[in-house]
Amino acid sequence: MALRLGGLADLDPAAVPLPAGTEVTTRVDRIVFGELRTQGATARVVVSDGEGVEVVFLDGKRARFLRDEVLPRKLGVARYALRRALAWEQLRPCVVIDTIVGSRAWGVAEEGSDEDRRGVFVLPMPWTTGLVDPPLDLASVDGSQSYWEIGKAIRQALRADPNTLEMLFAAPAIVDPMGAELVAIRGAFVSQEIYGSFGRYALSQLDRLEHNQRLAEHRVTVIGWLRDDPALELGAAAERLADSAQIAAPTRADAIARARDYIKQLYRSMFDQGAIAANDWASLRAAAATQLELPRDLRPKNAYNLIRLLDMAIRWLGGEPPEVRVSEALRPTLLAIKRGLVPMPEVMALARDLTPRLEAAREASPLPRHPDVAAADRVLRLAREEAARRWIVRTEGPWGEGAPVPPEARFDE
Numbered sequence: 001m002a003l004r005l006g007g008l009a010d011l012d013p014a015a016v017p018l019p020a021g022t023e024v025t026t027r028v029d030r031i032v033f034g035e036l037r038t039q040g041a042t043a044r045v046v047v048s049d050g051e052g053v054e055v056v057f058l059d060g061k062r063a064r065f066l067r068d069e070v071l072p073r074k075l076g077v078a079r080y081a082l083r084r085a086l087a088w089e090q091l092r093p094c095v096v097i098d099t100i101v102g103s104r105a106w107g108v109a110e111e112g113s114d115e116d117r118r119g120v121f122v123l124p125m126p127w128t129t130g131l132v133d134p135p136l137d138l139a140s141v142d143g144s145q146s147y148w149e150i151g152k153a154i155r156q157a158l159r160a161d162p163n164t165l166e167m168l169f170a171a172p173a174i175v176d177p178m179g180a181e182l183v184a185i186r187g188a189f190v191s192q193e194i195y196g197s198f199g200r201y202a203l204s205q206l207d208r209l210e211h212n213q214r215l216a217e218h219r220v221t222v223i224g225w226l227r228d229d230p231a232l233e234l235g236a237a238a239e240r241l242a243d244s245a246q247i248a249a250p251t252r253a254d255a256i257a258r259a260r261d262y263i264k265q266l267y268r269s270m271f272d273q274g275a276i277a278a279n280d281w282a283s284l285r286a287a288a289a290t291q292l293e294l295p296r297d298l299r300p301k302n303a304y305n306l307i308r309l310l311d312m313a314i315r316w317l318g319g320e321p322p323e324v325r326v327s328e329a330l331r332p333t334l335l336a337i338k339r340g341l342v343p344m345p346e347v348m349a350l351a352r353d354l355t356p357r358l359e360a361a362r363e364a365s366p367l368p369r370h371p372d373v374a375a376a377d378r379v380l381r382l383a384r385e386e387a388a389r390r391w392i393v394r395t396e397g398p399w400g401e402g403a404p405v406p407p408e409a410r411f412d413e
Contacts, residue, residue, distance in 0.1 A: 016072065016081045016082045016085070017048070017081050017082065017084070017085035017141055018045050018048050018053055018067070018070070018072065018081055018141070019045065019048060019081060019084055019085070019139060019140075019141050019142075019143065020045050020046060020047060020048060020139075020141070020142060020143030021044060021045060021143065022044070022045045022048075022072060022081055023042065023043075023044055023045075023072070023073040023074075024042075024043055024044070024045060024053070024055060024070040024071060024072055024073055025040055025041065025042055025043075025070065025071055025073050026039050026040065026041045026043065026055075026065060026069065026070055027039055027068070027069050027070060027071060028065070028069045030063055030065065032057070032061050032062075032063045033061055037057065037063065041057060042057070042058060042073060043055035043056060043057045043058075043063075043070070044056055045070075046062065047142055047143075048141045048142060049142065051066070051067060052064055052065060052066050052067055053065055053067060053070060055070065058272060059275060083135070084135075084139060085141065086407075087135040087138055088138050088139065088140060088141075090404035090405075091121055091123070091127075091135065091138055091398075091404065092121075092138060092147075093397075093398040093402075093404075094121040094122055094123065094124065094398045094399065095119050095120070095121045095138075095147050095175050095176075096119075096120055096121060096122050096150070096174070096175050096176040096177075096178045096179030096182075096383075097119040097120040097167070097168075097172050097173070097174060097175060097179035097182065097183065098117055098119040098147075098172070098173045098175050099117060099118055099119055099166075099167045099168075099170050099171065099172040099173065100115060100116070100117055100170065100171070101116050101117065101118045101163075101166050101167055101170055101324075102114065102115075102116040103338075104116075105166065105170035105171070105324050105325065106308060106324060106325060106326050106334075107325040107326050107331060108304075108326060108331060108334050108335055108338060110335075110338075114144060115144065116144050116145070117144065117145040117146070118145075118146055118147065118148075118163065118166075118167040119147045119148075119167060119172070119175075119179075120147060120148055120149075120150050120153045120167075120179055120182065121138060121147045121148070121149060121150070122149075122150050122176075122178050122179075122383050122384070122386075122387050122399065123149060123150075123387065124387060124391060124398060124399045124403035124404065124406075125387055125388045125390075125391035125392075125399070125403075126391065126403060126405075126406045127404075127406045128384075130406055130409060131409040132406065132407045132408075132409050134149070134406070135149070136148065136149040136151075136152045137149070137152070148164070150178075150182065150380060150383050150384075151380055151384075153167075153182075154182070154376050154379070154380050157186075157189040157371070157376070158189060158193075158371050158373060158376055159193065159197060160189065160190075160191065160193035160194045160196070160197035160198070160371070161197060162197060162198050162201070162309060162312075164189075165186075165189060165190075165194075165322070166324050168182070168183065168186040168189065169186060169322045169323065169324050170324045170325075177386075178382075178383045178386050178387065181379045181382055181383065182379050182383070185372070185375045185376070185379055186322075187322070188371055188372035188375040188376060189371045189372075189376070190316060190322055190367060190371070191367050191368050191369060191370050191371045192317065192362065192365050192367050192368065192369050192370075193370065193371060194313055194316050194317055194367070195313065195317060195358070195361075195362045195365075198309050198310070198312060198313035198316075199309070199310060199313040199314075199317075199358045199362070201309070202305075202306045202309040202310045202313070202351070203310075203351075203355065205306055206306055206348060206351045206352070209303065209306070209344070209347075209348060210348055213344050213345070213348070214245075214262070215262065215265060215266055215269065217245070218241060218245065218262050218263070218266055219266050219270075221241065221244060221245070222237060222241065222263060222266060222284075223284075223288045225237060225240065226284070226285050226288035226289070227288050227289065230285060230288070230289055232285070234260065234263065234281045235260075237259075237263060238256050238257075238259040238260040238263060239256055239259070241259040241262065241263065242255040242256045242258070242259040245259070245262075247259055247262075263281070266284070267279060267280065267281060267283065267284040270284065270287075271283070275287065303337055303344065303347050304334045304337035304338045304347070306347075306351050307330070307333070307334060307337065307347070307350060307351055307354070308326055308330075308334060310351060310354040310355075310358060311326065311327070311330055311354065312324065312326075313358055313361070314354065314357050314358055314361045315327075316367075317358075317361035317362055317365040317367060318361045318364075318365065319365070319366045319367065333350070386399075387399045391403060
């Protein structure tokens with residue numbers, strides 16, 4: 001049996017907060033881009049403003065609903081949403097570091113760009129001494145603000161997590177002196193671990209983008225063939241795709257097998273998006289004769305972030321002062337990518353061109369092999385000891401006499 005917050009048996013799913021990322025089902029029919037989307041459809045919350053929510057469906061299309069027109073998909077989701085909202089309300093005053101991150105910190109913000117914040121909070125002592133596990137993350141309902149518990153933030157920084165290091169180096173605002181020590185030793189987290197967390201992560205994402213781009217290109221090709229020849233069989237389509245796409249393989253039979261796998265991935269993804277009736281070739285062939293929407297050139301949000309991460313890894317590994325703002329030389333390119341002015345193949349080629357520089361920077365890096373774990377441990381202990389001291393002597397503020405009451409440990413009925 002797990003200890004959880006009790007008293008949720010009478011939880012009203014139509015009233016709990018729905019933070020960004022919450023899975024929901026719709027309660028009403030809605031016309032979405034000219035098509036009827038019947039009630040019971042599954043979606044994920046993108047934006048929540050209290051009165052309503054914007055959701056994205058499995059096929060990527062978005063719509064807006066009133067709050068009472070959607071429900072959390074599962075009771076566990078509703079429970080999680082409530083706990084998350086309560087944690088935000090109670091522990092938001094315990095933030096000790098608050099940093100503007102994202103495009104505004106990178107220097108590529110434009111009119112209308114969001115203001116995203118990340119930071120660190122310190123738990124009041126009573127939240128660390130009971131049976132109920134305290135939250136290690138705080139997030140606003142709209143997802144624009146998120147904060148990590150100081151121990152979690154330090155562990156992430158020791159792994160050279162890009163988001164955590166960005167928070168520490170992008171002009172952090174110290175809200176409470178307990179955050180000052182962490183900012184003071186932020187250089188202790190800069191090590192050759194950056195190669196794996198920044199560089200290799202970016203390259204792994206590049207592999208995914210290249211794969212998705214191939215699938216998008218194959219989708220256009222295969223649908224075009226099916227419109228010209230509705231009777232085209234899967235085997236024949238695989239042979240044509242192996243030749244037209246020049247799929248590399250040891251033998252022609254292997255190339256055809258890979259092409260067949262690509263086509264299967266194609267109709268599987270289209271079925272998951274609700275674009276075809278079933279997960280099979282026959283359904284794709286039937287849908288191709290209709291006004292089946294062709295995919296646009298892929299320009300995912302993280303495309304320019306790949307270039308930014310690779311460039312930052314090269315600069316930091318090379319010994320430049322840690323700086324999250326992009327260089328003036330790179331900024332025009334990133335803005336062009338962000339605006340969709342650079343075709344995806346060119347973006348991926350640019351990222352590939354940075355790979356040799358990344359390897360060279362790692363091999364010649366003056367940075368230490370590992371971060372300073374001892375310094376990080378000292379700062380964590382100091383912060384937690386200070387939070388305990390404030391509770392014991394009942395100082396003013398959210399760690400002393402104003403500390404929020406921790407959740408009571410109870411078995412759910």
